[in-house]
Amino acid sequence: MMDTSGTELPLRLQVSSCLKTLSTSRDSREIVHALRTLVSCLEDGESTRIHHTRALQVLVSARGLHWFSRSHDKDEEEMKKLWGEIIIRGPAEQTLLILLDTISSTGESEALDRCVSALEIFLSAARLQVLLWSRCEVGGASSNSPQLTETVIGHLAALPSITSNHLHTNTPDLFLPQQYYPLLAASILDTLEKTCHALRAGQDCSLGFVSQVLGKVCIQGYSSQMFETLGPRLSSVTRVDSLYQRVTQKLLENVPERCTESVITGLIRSLSGAAAVSRLMGNLVLTNKKAQFVLTHKLLLQQYQHPTGLLKSVLGYLAVDSERRLLLKQVLRSLCQVWCNSSAVKHTCVEQQLYVSKALLLCVALLDDSEIQELRQEMLQCMLGGVQCRLDSNVERIRRMGMVVGECLSHRLDTPGSQLKFQYETDEEISELKSLMESLSVKDDEEEQPDTSNSLQRELKVEASVLSQSVASDPGNGNESELDSDDDLTPYDMSADQEKKKSAPPRYVRDCLEGLMSSDDAERFELSLQVAETLLRKNVKAAQEVSVQFSKVLLHLEDRYNTALFLSLRQNAMVALTVTDIKPVVDYWTTEFYALNYSLRQRLDILEVLALAAQELSEPITNKPTVAQPITAVTALGQSDDITHWRHVVDQRIQSKTRRISKGVTQPVKAVPNRYAAVAGFFFFPLLRSYDRPQTTFDLLGGDHLVLGRLMHTLGLLMHLAVNAPVVSQMGRALLDFVWAVRFHTDQMVRRGVMFAVCAVFLSMPSENLLTELGDDLMETRAWLADVAESDCDSYCRSLAVQSLMLMDKNLKSQLHIPDMEI
């Protein structure tokens, strides 16, 4: 006792005298000497902790320490070296805390620079490892207060934030997250290794501190940087070392509960394959409730941003161990529930549905036959319900997803003779979904890479031998084959050689109509359909005589002979009819749209034709040379034709008599009447007439929401094409009324149509009319649009809502500014 106090006393005295010198002296010799003494005093690590801390505090904050710049070069070198030694030798925790505290409390000064460089020295001298390890040794630093521990963890985890908050752009690269966290991760790895050694040597260790550090870093959002380094290394080490496996599992177990999610997610993302996950995590999912929740619920059902690889890892991890397979079954049950939930189909976005579908397929692929039998009832229910509500959807992607998943499930259920089979076009998404059903191996990706070079060579060889065989076995046609072949003559492309039609295409509108009605002659039918459009456009008078009859025939036309381009030919003819004899044909279309006994397809056709015809009418006539023929001009423009003709003739005369010196200038665009403006009402209002009168075969507001969506869309188009027409205000008012009734429709296609229509109204209606029309509903409309823009599950709806909001605001602004200007 005496002895220790005896040595301590002079040590303390010595240290304090040195520090005194350092803080006051300005002579470099003296300072160097003091430093040297200090270093030698502090050599003996453990017993000098307190002194060291004090020394550091003094050194860092001493006002007089501008000695670096004042001194001679040689002294400076010496000083720097000694300074570094103090940093490196000192207790790591205190050093780190002091340095960081100083950095965060000191303004821009020499002392700050010194601390920054000290911290750099600290980090690059692997002091982090020392720090972490000191906390692992049981009994070593366990006496520390929890408060201090918390502070140290906080500082360790947030070093990049603390430093860059004060240093701003002057932060050294080493402190940036991209460099610091990998360094920290490497230190953790090193600590784990040391732990293994210690355990082998029979020494106890505690990983609590490291786990807390890891958790803290991950929850701050740096899990990817950490696990970039940790993941692969741990995965490869644990493959051979079972002790290391236990250490890692322990590490993960000790992670605080609130950090579990970010740690596990980061870990799984960094690993490839379920086997690696299983090695590192052990049965964590069984012992840790939080981990179980994250793995079986959160990652699968609540989030959907993860890559498919993560799903494979998670589900594979659950499948590897027999104890965990119970959880896998549980997961399948909940996935089934979600997948067949019709409300989920309607209210979650497509991406999430895809994610859940993937999880479901993976899960089914991982279960073995006996388990499938056990879960058969649930799966069957899920399949039937899910497929049905997806097929009801108007979004093609969702329908296809339903079909594929349905097929895969029914295939797995293996109901004899009653497997589902759908027709759909395969794309990347579909083939990815299908590929998930192929048996999964839970091995690591690195392990299962086959020796491709060998097998490839073998294949090549086989191919070559087949080739040579076929060459040898080709007998040729007798002896003349060599001499008498035409091989020296290369054929030309003969694809244009097609069968000639026997009958001539019809040359009169009535013949064409008859050809379309004749049910037996395929060729005649085909030819009639092909020329219908041109005939109708060329012979306006004749077309007008039979327009309604022709429309009827076209509307009921069936593709009996599998005619090429049937749909577009028919549609073009229908459009041609509509624009040549506008009023009667449009009347016919709009009446038939609500009539009995039409298929959805026919009703959709009517809408499409109306939209296309309106578009064509609204375009300037000059773009259509066929329509601009004199004969068309006479009939289409009615009374005004005299004037145009007369003007045309005069213009031509002037043109021919005028001598032009320069011909470079292009003619200005001539204004032409919009043919649609006058008839927009015929197109528009009849379609709004009876939407709320359901019939036995057609219920627009009920089951036929596909048509409703298209109708909204078409109305929006008709509205937009009528921009600047006098009737547009009435149209806008009517459309807004209509929209108001269906704005909360559950089908996203309908909502898309609604948003489109609203956009069209805002675009085409004059702003002063718009405001008066909206009137009291203005605020409510705004609120509704804002709500859609924020929370609709369909991204297209959201973007359209944003667009409408902007248009509305623009209208509002321009409207509110005008009175100001006038005053």
Add this chain to the structure above:
Amino acid sequence: MMARPPPDPLYILRGSGASVNALHFCCGGDGPPLLYSGSGTGAVHVWNLSTRRAERVLESHAGNSVIWLHTLNNSRSSLISQGRDMRVCVWDLSEGRNAVTDSLHTGSVGFCQCSLLESQPGSTLLAHPTQHMEEVSVVEMSSWTQVCSLKLDSNLGMLMCMKMWQADSGPVLCAGYEDGSVVLWDVSHRRPFSRLKVHPEPVMSLDVDVYRQKGISGSSEKILQSWMLDNKKSLQMHDSVQMTNPGVSQLQIRADGKILASAGWDNNIRVFGWKKLKPLAVLQHHTDIVNSVAFSDHQDPTQRLLAAGSKDQRISVWSIYSES
């Protein structure tokens, strides 16, 4: 490898004023290569293939359709033409003349084209149809004396087409009939060597490759049928090729025996490899039935052109498989 796109015509000869029924090249002698064409209104155009213009137009056959043209003695100045006015005319075109020096009344009202055989100088045989539908008459040109009349006892229907050539044993004539048969005649002995029912429909055209002893015939169907002449001069079916559209007006084998051209009712000219009947090209230009095809007899193989005359009044000239 992508197949080459089909070639375009080398040039088009316009201005015949009526459908073109018969074509004949003449490249021998002095001067530019010539192409004779016979039209549906009795005009015979002589086309200079260097200037690509009609050098002269002969009004013939009293405005009746010309169905066959040939030069005599390989001379560009003497021409023989057959018209629907039941006459065969011999023309003297030398030194700017255009006079009919001789003519023969055949009495045939059909479409069968004559066939000429210049076996030795001074003796030229002409096979022509007669007023008896199924009869072939072979005459000595210099005197119009009939050498023989060939007619089978069984009813084969109308004579449709024929080709005469010189074999070791004497002149041989191959004729196609309305019932689809092809008959090989021994002209000197006035008897048939053999008879083969090749088509179910009338034989529209035939051509024979004398060197290979192989012939080809087409009818109003989609199929072209080739047949062989074996050592005993009997006809054997050989090969066939399918076309996309039915009907051929004329078949021509090129002199070098490499390719075969067909004038199709579907407005297309088809080119086949002659040895295996491999389809090689479909030449699309005409807008109406192609009536006639002819290969040039130019000395330089690279200048051997293919000409086709059509009902659309145009003659298209093609250079196809003529690179050496």
